[in-house]
Amino acid sequence: MAKKKEKLSENKKKKDTEELKVEPPTVEEKPPAEEAEAEAETAAEAKEELSFEELGLDPRLIRALHKKNIHKPTPIQHVAIPLILEGKDVVARAKTGSGKTFAYLLPLLQKLFSESSPSKNNQAPSAFILVPTRELCQQVYSEVMWLIELCRVQLKVVQLTSSMSNSDLRTALAGPPDILVSTPACVHTCLSNGVLLPKAVQDSLSIIVLDEADLLLSYGYEDDLKALTTHVPRRCQCLLMSATSSADVEKLKKLILHNPYILTLPEVGDLKDDIIPKNVQQFYISCSARDKLVHILALLKLELVQKKVLIFTNAIDTSYRLKLFFEQFGIKSAVLNAELPQNSRLHILEEFNAGLFDYLIATDDSQRQDKENFDSGSNTERKKSRKHPKQKLDTEFGVVRGIDFKNVHTVINFEMPQSAAGYVHRIGRTGRAYNTGASVSLVSPEENDIFDDIKSVMGESDSKDSNFIAPFPLLSKNAVEALRYRAEDVARSVTKVAVRESRAQDLRNEILNSEKLKAHFQDNPKDLDLLKHDKVLSKKEPAPHLRDVPEYLLDATTQEASKIVKLARAAMGNSNTARRKGFRGKFRKSRDPLKTFSAEASKRPPKGGMKRKGLESNAGHKRKRKQPAD
Numbered sequence: 001m002a003k004k005k006e007k008l009s010e011n012k013k014k015k016d017t018e019e020l021k022v023e024p025p026t027v028e029e030k031p032p033a034e035e036a037e038a039e040a041e042t043a044a045e046a047k048e049e050l051s052f053e054e055l056g057l058d059p060r061l062i063r064a065l066h067k068k069n070i071h072k073p074t075p076i077q078h079v080a081i082p083l084i085l086e087g088k089d090v091v092a093r094a095k096t097g098s099g100k101t102f103a104y105l106l107p108l109l110q111k112l113f114s115e116s117s118p119s120k121n122n123q124a125p126s127a128f129i130l131v132p133t134r135e136l137c138q139q140v141y142s143e144v145m146w147l148i149e150l151c152r153v154q155l156k157v158v159q160l161t162s163s164m165s166n167s168d169l170r171t172a173l174a175g176p177p178d179i180l181v182s183t184p185a186c187v188h189t190c191l192s193n194g195v196l197l198p199k200a201v202q203d204s205l206s207i208i209v210l211d212e213a214d215l216l217l218s219y220g221y222e223d224d225l226k227a228l229t230t231h232v233p234r235r236c237q238c239l240l241m242s243a244t245s246s247a248d249v250e251k252l253k254k255l256i257l258h259n260p261y262i263l264t265l266p267e268v269g270d271l272k273d274d275i276i277p278k279n280v281q282q283f284y285i286s287c288s289a290r291d292k293l294v295h296i297l298a299l300l301k302l303e304l305v306q307k308k309v310l311i312f313t314n315a316i317d318t319s320y321r322l323k324l325f326f327e328q329f330g331i332k333s334a335v336l337n338a339e340l341p342q343n344s345r346l347h348i349l350e351e352f353n354a355g356l357f358d359y360l361i362a363t364d365d366s367q368r369q370d371k372e373n374f375d376s377g378s379n380t381e382r383k384k385s386r387k388h389p390k391q392k393l394d395t396e397f398g399v400v401r402g403i404d405f406k407n408v409h410t411v412i413n414f415e416m417p418q419s420a421a422g423y424v425h426r427i428g429r430t431g432r433a434y435n436t437g438a439s440v441s442l443v444s445p446e447e448n449d450i451f452d453d454i455k456s457v458m459g460e461s462d463s464k465d466s467n468f469i470a471p472f473p474l475l476s477k478n479a480v481e482a483l484r485y486r487a488e489d490v491a492r493s494v495t496k497v498a499v500r501e502s503r504a505q506d507l508r509n510e511i512l513n514s515e516k517l518k519a520h521f522q523d524n525p526k527d528l529d530l531l532k533h534d535k536v537l538s539k540k541e542p543a544p545h546l547r548d549v550p551e552y553l554l555d556a557t558t559q560e561a562s563k564i565v566k567l568a569r570a571a572m573g574n575s576n577t578a579r580r581k582g583f584r585g586k587f588r589k590s591r592d593p594l595k596t597f598s599a600e601a602s603k604r605p606p607k608g609g610m611k612r613k614g615l616e617s618n619a620g621h622k623r624k625r626k627q628p629a630d
C-alpha cells in the first residue's frame with residue numbers, strides 16, 4: 001500500500017508522462033464535474049506504473065505476454081483493463097499503435113476463462129469482436145489464437161469472411177465458438193439467413209467489442225450494426241475502441257453502449273490533435289517528381305533509413321514501377337494493394353510481419369475515403385461506394401487503417417497522401433507501442449499544397465510542436481548525384497509496358513497462389529514458408545554491378561550518415577533492452593543523432609582518401625556547407 005502511495009506521488013511529479021483522461025459514466029448522484037474528473041485523472045496516473053499483475057490480470061495471460069516479450073502495460077491498457085475486468089462499458093480513444101487491441105483482448109479472454117464451464121449451454125458465441133476489414137479480422141484472430149495457445153485454455157475462436165458460403169458459415173458457428181471475430185456485415189448475414197438465431201445471441205452474448213470504431217460506420221456498416229444491436233442483451237458488456245474521435249464514434253456510442261466510461265488520451269479529439277505517437281520522427285525531402293526514384297534509391301541503398309521499411313504510393317502502377325526499379329539494384333520488395341486476392345494479401349502481411357523481407361510497397365486506396373470522412377464528417381459517400389464497389393478492388397481491404405505492420409521502423413511516402421488524415425494513418429504504421437520510428441516524405445513541387453495542409457495540421461514550429469516535420473538531415477546532394485546516372489539509366493528501362501506486364505503477371509501468380517494458399521492454410525494455418533511474394537518480376541536480369549554501391553561513390557559524409565543510422569537504432573531504443581525498459585524519456589531531441597546530424601554540414605575529409613572516378617567522382621566532391629537536404 002505504502003509502495004503504491006509512493007508511486008502515486010512520484011507519478012504526480014512527472015510532467016512529461018502521457019496522461020489519460022477517464023470520464024466516468026453519467027450517474028444519478030454524480031460529484032461536481034471537476035472533482036469527478038480530478039479523481040479519475042489521479043486514478044489514471046496512479047496506474048501508470050502498475051504492472052500487468054497489479055492490474056489483476058490472470059497469470060496465464062501474463063506468462064503468455066512475457067513469452068512475446070511484452071512486460072509492461074501501455075497507458076491505455078493501464079486504465080482500460082481494470083475497468084473492463086469490472087464489467088464496465090468502455091469507450092477507449094487512444095493513438096494508433098498504443099496497444100488498444102490487448103487493452104480489450106486481455107480482459108475479454110480473462111472473463112471467458114472464468115465463464116467457460118462444461119455446464120454452460122450456449123447456442124451462440126459469448127463474445128463478438130467486430131472490425132471493419134478482413135485484414136483486421138485476420139489480425140485480431142491471430143492475436144487471440146496465440147494468446148489462447150500460450151495460455152493452454154480451451155476456447156474456440158472463429159473468424160468469418162464475406163467469401164464464406166452459408167454452409168461454411170454454419171460449420172464455423174457450429175459448436176458454437178466462444179469468440180467470433182467478424183465484420184458487422186458477416187454477422188448480419190448470419191442473422192438474416194438463420195445461421196445465427198437472435199434468441200441464441202440474446203441468451204449467450206456477454207461481451208461485444210467494436211474495434212476501429214471510427215471506421216465501422218464509414219465503411220458502411222451502419223445498417224448491419226443496427227440490425228445486430230436489437231439482439232444485443234442489456235446485460236452485455238460493450239467496448240468501443242478508436243484511434244480518433246468523430247461524429248461516427250459518437251453515433252456508435254449511442255447505438256450500443258450503456259453509460260460507458262470514456263478513456264481518452266487528452267490530445268485525441270479530432271484530426272488536429274496529436275494522434276501520431278511521440279516516438280515517431282517525421283522528415284521530408286523536397287525533390288522533383290522525376291527525382292523521387294534516385295532519392296528513394298539513395299535512402300535504401302545507402303542505408304540512410306532503418307529497416308523494415310513501408311513505402312506508400314498512391315497508384316498501383318507506381319508500386320510495380322518501384323518494385324521493378326529496386327530489383328535492378330538487388331533490393332527485394334513486395335507490393336500490397338487492393339487488387340490482389342485476399343489470401344495473398346494476408347500472406348504478404350504475415351511474411352512481412354515475420355521479417356521475411358524488409359521492403360513493402362503499399363498502395364493506399366483508402367485515403368480517398370479518409371479525406372471524405374474527415375472533411376465532411378459524413379459517411380454517405382462511403383456508403384455509396386460500398387454499394388457500388390470499384391471494379392476489381394476489394395472494398396473491405398484496408399491497407400493502412402488499423403493494420404499492425406510489425407516492427408516497421410520507417411514509413412516512406414513515395415507519393416504524398418491526398419489528405420492530412422491519410423498522412424496520419426500512414427505514419428501511424430510505425431512507432432507502435434514502445435517502438436521508435438521515422439517517416440520520410442518525398443515532396444514534389446506539385447504536392448506542395450497538400451504538404452502545406454499536412455504541415456499546418458502537424459504544427460510548423462520545431463521547438464513547440466512534437467509533430468513538426470523536419471528536413472531529412474542525412475541525405476546530401478552529393479550522395480544523390482553519385483547515384484543519379486545509374487538510377488536514371490535503370491528508370492528508363494522500367495517502361496510503362498514493363499510495368500503493365502509485371503502487374504498482370506503478378507496478379508496472375510497471386511490468383512494461383514491464393515488458391516494454393518487457401519487449401520494450404522486450412523491444413524497449416526501457421527505456415528509462412530509456402531510462397532514468396534518478394535520474387536523478382538523483371539524479365540531483365542539485374543546487372544551485377546548495380547547490386548552494390550562501390551565505395552568510390554560514397555563520400556565520407558554519406559558513410560558517416562549511414563553509420564549514424566545504425567547508431568540511432570541503438571540510441572533510440574530499438575535494442576531489446578531499451579524496448580523492455582520503455583521508451584519514454586530516452587528520446588531527447590538533443591541526444592538524437594538524426595536531429596543533430598546534417599549531411600551537408602559535415603566537413604570531415606574522407607577517411608583513407610577515397611577514390612573517385614569520372615562523373616560520379618565530380619559529383620562526390622561538390623560539397624556545400626549548411627544546406628537543407630535538398
Ligand SMILES: Nc1ncnc2c1ncn2[C@@H]1O[C@H](COP(=O)(O)OP(=O)(O)OP(=O)(O)O)[C@@H](O)[C@H]1O
Nearest residue numbers: 072073074096097098099100101243402404432433
Ligand atoms: N504492453 C505492450 N508492450 C509492448 N508492445 C505492445 C504492448 N501492447 C501491445 N503491443 C504491441 O504494439 C503493437 C500495436 O498495438 P495495437 O495494434 O493494439 O495498436 P492499436 O492501438 O490498436 O493501433 P491502431 O489504432 O493503429 O489499430 C502491436 O504489435 C502489439 O503487439
